[in-house]
Amino acid sequence: MDKPVCLIDTDSDGKLCVQQSALQILEQIQQPVVVVSVVGLYRTGKSYLMNRLAGKQTGFALGSTVESKTKGIWMWCVPHPTKAETMLVLLDTEGLGDVDKGDPKHDTHIFCLAVLLSSTLVYNSRGTIDNKAVMDLQYVTELTECIKVKSSDEDADHSTEFVKFFPIFIWAVRDFTLKLKIDDKDVTEDEYLEFALKLKRGTSRNVVEYNFPRECIQKYFPSRKCFTFLSPTTPDKMSCLECLDPADLSSEFLKVTDNFCKLVFHDSPVKKLKDGYTVTGRALGHLAKMYVDTISSGSVPCMDNAVIAMAKIENEAAVKEGLQVYQSGMEKLTESFPLKLKDLSSEHQHFSNTATRAFMKCSFKDTDGQYLKSLEENINKRFDEYLCQNEQASKRRCEDLLSSLSAPMKETLEKGSFTKSGGYDLFCKHLEDIKTKYNSQTNNEVKAEEVLEEFLKQKSVDSKAIQQADKKLTEKQKKINEGKEKAVLLKQEIKAKEEKQRQLEEKMETERQINEERMRQMKKKMDEEIRLQKEETERAIESKLREKTDLLEKGFKEKAEMMSKEIEEFKRQSTEAETYRNKELALMLENSNKRHEETMAMMMEQHREQMMAIQKMNQRSSADCCIS
Incomplete structure (x- = not known):
């Protein structure tokens, strides 16, 4: 993208809506995304920081009047400057607190969407982080009313779980003029932020109101950073900031801006959903659509519902992706048909395994394995079609070869050269020569024996x-000759049946190996999902432990005890989740094995029937020899 586009706008009814053109851009992004959102009061210079993150001087509208320039949420997708195969998605949000807005909940919804969509949230303010600045961030106190974690227990408060999936929080303080000192000691910007978020002791209404937004920030955002920016230039030049050369800007301002960008590039993680699912550009578009539609309908966005809906969308796409991978590989082979069954089966196995890996890479929470089953069934259906195409190509080739080899015999027959004394022996010699040449040239064609069997039956009429x-x-x-011919025909029929039997055995072995690889991939995928869930919980527990330690040091024993209970609850949930996922894996493996066993049972039945047919033919052949 060479410039930003509007992602979320307001329609004529005043409701939020997602722009289709932006969704089409996100749909094309298959890489993971790092999503950085900036929020804050209007006219605080949010857009400038976003342009710098994009590596551009201009892009997001800066504006130079008291009117809020940015409306809704604007998006700019650029290749990540430090993370390979990753896209950086920048979201510049409408300024909070604009007096022109009619809907009092509009700002809360914008803030809520920024939190839900981003992996790093930049809060931009001016002056200092005093009580007014914290109170201006009132939207954080409303998140429990605007975001649900679980669809069940609507009245339950699951905000303690926000820490698992909320973004990194960066407070950018613009036009900062104070010295970074506390009690006459130099402090870092991060220490300044934590000091500003320090809780007061007491239970009075004023203390509770003072502590509430600070507690929310500490509880919900596991990682917090702060940057203090001096004014970039003189007041008279602020209106044309995007046009100024770096030499016209404060060196200290540029230094902090550079440090800010470096930290965002280095520390901002790839966006992940609850349970650790990595979000791609396409998935981000679906998320934005789901959240905005939910808010516009008057409902509250739910993380669990989002995960379930995303799983359905991504798993359906994963089936298509896996099937596309399989078909793309196999279609190239059709140009070389006919192939030996062994070669075709080997390629089928390779592309089937590749398709499974492609599916596993894109799929998410295929808890009962229904989507993997769909991919498996579609691949098997396509393979049957390729087998049929290969057999038809083999049949045509074998028939053409026999037609070419038997042309001299046909010409001799039409001249009547065989219908005379000694003609039969001459005919038999011609036929034997054709068989010898045919067998040397068919090179184990899948239909070679069947076509030869049919050819010999036709020639028995001429004989x-x-x-x-x-x-x-x-x-x-x-x-005697008639008996010999019957024996030859029977022998060829047996050879054709035995070739079918051999081909069936090859298919069974291929199916066995594919199933083994599929099972291995399923276990690997489930282990990875369990690992991501555990990492998510461990990060949350680590954050809670830091918060608990801080509360104890500051004398908030009751709050620290509550934190201990939250930590134990996280551990319990993690253990339960791992047990549940292991049961899911066992069930998926069992169901996959059942499908495999059913397929193998059908093949074994065909194998048994063919073996019985071959045995009967061999018995007939032995009986005919005894009679002879």
Whole structure:
């Protein structure tokens, strides 16, 4: 993108809506995304920081009047400057507190969407982080009313789980003029922020109101950073900030801006959903659409519902992706048809495994394995079609070869050269030569034996006519020849059946190996999902432990005890989740095995029937030899 586009706007009814053109851009982004949102009061210079993150002087509108320039949420997607195969998505939000807005909840919804969509949230303010600045961040206290974690227990407060998936929080203080000192000691910007968020002791209404937004910030955002920016230039030049050369800007301001960008690039993680699912550009578009539609309908966005809806969308896409991978590989082979079954089965196995890996890479919470089953069934259906195409190509090739090899015989037959004394022996010699040349040139074609069997049956009609015309043959010799021909036909029929049997055994072995690889991939995928869930919980517990330690040091024993209970609850949930996921894995593996066993049972039944047919043919052949 060479410039930002509007992602979320307001329609004529005043409701939030997602712009289709922005969704189309996100749909094309298959890489993971790092999403950085900036929020804050209007006219505080948010857009300038976002332009710098994009590596541009201009892009997001800066504005130079008291009117809020940015409306809704604007998006700019650029390649991440330090993370390979990753896209940086910058979201510049409408300024909070604009007097022109009619809906008092509008700002809260914008703030809520910024939190839900981003992996790093930049809060931009001016002056200092005093009580007024913290109170201006009232939206954080309303998040429990605007975001649900679980769809069940609507009245339950699950805000303690926000820490698991909320973004990194960066407070950018613009036009900062104070010295970073507390009690006459130099402090860092981060220490300044934590000092500003320090709780007061007491239970009075004023203390509770003072502590509430600070507690919310501490509880919900596990990682907090602060940057203090001096004014970039003189007041008279502020209106044309985006046009100024770096030399016209404060060196200290540029230094802090550079440090800010470096930290965002280095520390901002890839956006992840609850349970650790990595979000791509396409998934981000779906998320934005779901959240905005939910808010516009008057409902509250729910993390669990978002995960379930995203799983359905991504798993359906994963099935298509896996099938596309399989078909793309197999379609190239059709140009080389006919192939030996062994070669075709080997390629089928390779592309089937590749398709499964592609599916696993894109899929998410396929808890009962229904989407993997769908991919498996579609691949098997396509393979049957490729087998059929290959057999038809083999049949045509074998028939063309026999037609070419038997052309001289046909010409001789039409001239009547076989319908004379000794013609039968000459006919048999021609036929044997054709068989020898055919067998040497078919190179284990899948339909070679069947086509030869059909050819010999057709030639047996010519053979009878030639024998009748051959005066040299006695009736006894004719009967002997007839017996020999039956034996040859039966032998060829047995060979054709045995070839089918061999091909079936090859298919069974291929299916066994594919199933083994599928099971391995399923276990690997589930182990990875369990690992991500545990990491999510461990990060949350680590954050809670830091908060608990800080509360104890400052004498908030009751709050520290509550924190201990939250930590134990996280541990319990983690253990339960791992147990549940392991049960899901066992069930998925069991169901996959059942499908495999059913397929193998069908093949084994075909195998048994063919074996019985071959045995009967061999018995007939032995009986015919005894009679002879």
